Amino acid sequence: MAVVTVDHAPVNALPVRGWFALADAVRAAGRDPAVRCVVLTAEGRGFSAGVDVKELRDDPGHDALIGVNHGCAEAFAAVYDCAVPVVAAVQGFCLGGGIGLVGNADAVVASDDATFGLPELxxxxxxxxxxxxxLVPQHLMRALYYTGRTVTAAELHAHGSVWRVVPRAELPAAALELAREIAGKDGTLLRLAKAAINGIDPVDVRRSYRFEQGFTFEAGLSGVAARVRAGFGERGVRGPQGAQGEEGTA
Incomplete structure (x- = not known):
């Protein structure tokens, strides 16, 4: 078993290099023949606030946009393609790119204060x-996407996408308990099972996400993205649990 931890204060909003580093860490853990399950966790108040919007806003060209799109695609794919099952342990806010990580995990354990959403618009x-x-049914996904609202861990548990909801203090132990149960199976069979389950997935998550990213590029090139980001963090926009200024996109 291996634990990969996101730790980028103050709100785990990752810059371009952070997404690539996370992808490398998950892939390295999955390649280790001694590892049978990976736990993806985070330090701090929340699991992830997405990408560093300030990095995008402060780039006069499109290098940051291109970089973070590739970085997110790499990190999300690393979780999905990891040779062994990945258990995501989520506390506090899970926004934007955090949804990409958790949605591609094999199982999710969450604290009772965890919330999930996409504030992309x-x-x-x-x-x-x-x-x-x-993580949620189709029509709920659309409503959440258009409004930017969040759902709780308890709601996702009711939909069957969160395995277990526990008090925050118990989250590490609960995630490790599930990971140990998974890791108790034969390592070769686990890797075959992961490949088989991915192979029957009804949606190609890599291709569908890259399709979405094409519209992100269009928004960037048209100027609408810059117009929206121009006031980000300066109009009193508050981030998760009062954090300001860095959280937000996938």
């Missing part, structure tokens, strides 16, 4: 509807 971006659709 408020951040001048699009994306990760592919992954939100793996």
């Amino acid at each position: 408020d951040r001048g971006a699009l994306g990760a509807a592919t992954h939100l659709a793996r």
Whole structure:
């Protein structure tokens, strides 16, 4: 078993390099023949606030946009394609790119204060509807996407996409308990099972997410994304649990 931890203060809003580093860490864990399950967790108040919107806003060209789109695609794919099952342990806010990670995980354990959502339209971006659709039914996904609202861990548990909801203090132990149960199976069979389950997935999550990203590029090139981001963090926009200024897109 291996634990991969996201730790980028203050709200785990990752810059371009952070997404690639996360992808590398998950892939390395999956390649280790001694590992039978990976736990993806995070330090701090929340699991993930998505990408660093300030990095996008402050880039006069499109390098940051291109970089973060590739970085997110790499990180999401690393979780999905990991050779062994991935258990996501989610506390606090899980927004934007965080949904991409969690939606591609094999199982999700969450704290009772966890909330999940895509504030993309408020951040001048699009994306990760592919992954939100793996967590909630289709019409709920659309309503959440258009409004930017969030759902709770308890609601996702009711939909069957969260395995277990526990008090925050119990989250690490609960995630490790599930991971140990999974890791108790034969390692070769686990890897075959992961490949088989991915092979029968009704949606190609890599292709569908890249399709979504094409519209993110269009929003960026047309200027609408810059117009929305121009006031981000300066109009009193508050982030998750009062954090300001960095959270938000996939």
